[in-house]
Amino acid sequence: METRLDAKSLPLYLDTAATTRIAPEVLAAMVEQLENPRTFANPSSSAHAQGQAAAAVVAGARAEVAAEFGCDPDEVIFTAGATEANNLALRGLALAHAEQGRHLITSRIEHHAVLACCESLERDGFEVSYLPPDRWGRIPPEAVEAAIRPDTLLISLMHTNNETGVLQPIEDVAALAAEHGVLLHVDAAQAAGKLRIRLDETPIDLLSISAHKFHGPKGIGCLIVRNRRQLRLRPLMYGGGQEFGLRPGTLPTHQIVGLSAALTLAASRRGCDLTHVAQLKRHFIQSLATRLKIQIHGHPEQASPYILNLSLDGIGSDALINQLAGVLAIASGSACSSGTIEPSHVLRSMGIEGADLYGAVRISFDRAHSLEDIATAVDNIVAAARRLQELS
Structure with a gap:
């Protein structure tokens, strides 16, 4: 029988940009939903009381999401996550409106979920x-x-x-898109709630x-479609017609409750969390910079306090991560592409090459981290770097 590891025996987790630990309040709301005999039914089964009760739970969660983003509840389409969204x-937009334009604009630094999708559209005859x-x-x-061209249909940023x-x-981009009559899609996976x-x-x-x-x-996750009744999308899958015909399949009521509970919780404590995490990031940079030569990649001010990308002078990212594996969990880039030998397409697009490119690591924070955690992380990184320097 598999035993659960004590959290104290695990490496300090500083890879929250890949995923965060579920909040206890969120887990409790999901378990309550799973155990509730009144609302366990299929939300689409409207012929009986249990199905109607489950549908009411979904509707309530949808309204909570809409309230956070300032949209109508029926503009919220639940999906399996941001990649599907x-x-x-x-x-969904390009294939439904190809007659209006076959040109899209995006950036070289997008998540692979967007870049790979754009590549598939190019194979279908669109220009990107x-x-x-x-x-x-x-x-x-x-x-x-x-x-922007006369045939530009969508900007995705x-x-x-x-x-x-x-x-x-x-x-600024939203204002430009509206001025030119071009639709705008925003991947907010790293921003929503925070x-x-x-x-x-x-x-x-x-x-x-x-x-x-x-x-x-x-x-x-979800895709919010403003003016959904007028903005037609072609579904990626076909089946029972759930989610206004855009996303078929039985709705996972407990997961939807988890999304809305987590979003509401994040919104309620957004201000204090931002202040706390900004302090953690600032302290981390200051502490590390006094002991090692570092290069931070990204804008010094226009950046989320939750994510930091840097390289250490003369230290490769793979070697550093391996040295830290037993005590500190960090990443060398996107979780969806880590483990590959290709360097970061984001950093390379920024003009970063050589040692800085191959030495870049991502460190990401969340509200559960403390200044003590930051001190521990810095000590471990310094110790690992010095071991590697001695070996070189």
Whole structure:
């Protein structure tokens, strides 16, 4: 029988950009939903009381998500996560509106869920402009405007980069897109819950989120489709017609409850969490920089406090991560591409090459970390770096 490891015996986890630990309050809400004899039924089974009760739970969760983002409840489409939401947004929109335009704009620093989807659309005859970032990792709004053509259908730009934490100028790009009559999709996987996003203030047409990035369960996310009744999408799958015909399959009520509970919790403590995590990141950088030569990759100010990307002078990322494996969990880039031998496409697009590119590691924080954790992490990184320097 497998035994559970004591948390104290595990490496200190600083890879929260890959996934976060589910919040106890969220887990409790999900378990309550799973155990409730009144609401366990299929939400689509409207002929009996249990199905109606389950549908009411889903409706309540949908309303909570809508309230957080400033949209209508029926504009929230539940998916398996941001990857599916990104695909539904890009392919669903492009294939449904190809007669209106076959040109899309995105950036070279997007998550692979967007980049691979764009590549598939190119194979289907669409044209895609991939914009490079500036040296700080931001996409200049003027570059977006310059790329717009008469046949441009959609701009897809992430809110917060998953490797560097750099914040993109979404409000400026949204204004440009609206001015030119072009639709805007935003991958907000690294921002939702942590940062304030209001679709009633910023004209974003499609927004993707994933619950496990803000202390919710894996396997659930959503795509918000503004003006859904007018903005037609082609579904990726076909079946029972759930989610307004856009996403068939029995709705996982407990996971949907987990998403809404995690989002509501994150929103309720957003201000204090941002202050706390910003302090952690600042202290980490200051402490490490006094003991080792480091190079931070990304904008010094326009960046999420939750994510830090850096390289240590003369230290390769794989060697450092291996040295730290027993005491500290960090990453060399996106969790969806880690383990590959290819260097970060994000950093390379920023013009980073050589030792800085191959030495880059991502360290990501969350509200559960303490200053003591930061001190422990810095001590371990310094010790590992010095061991590697002695070996070289």
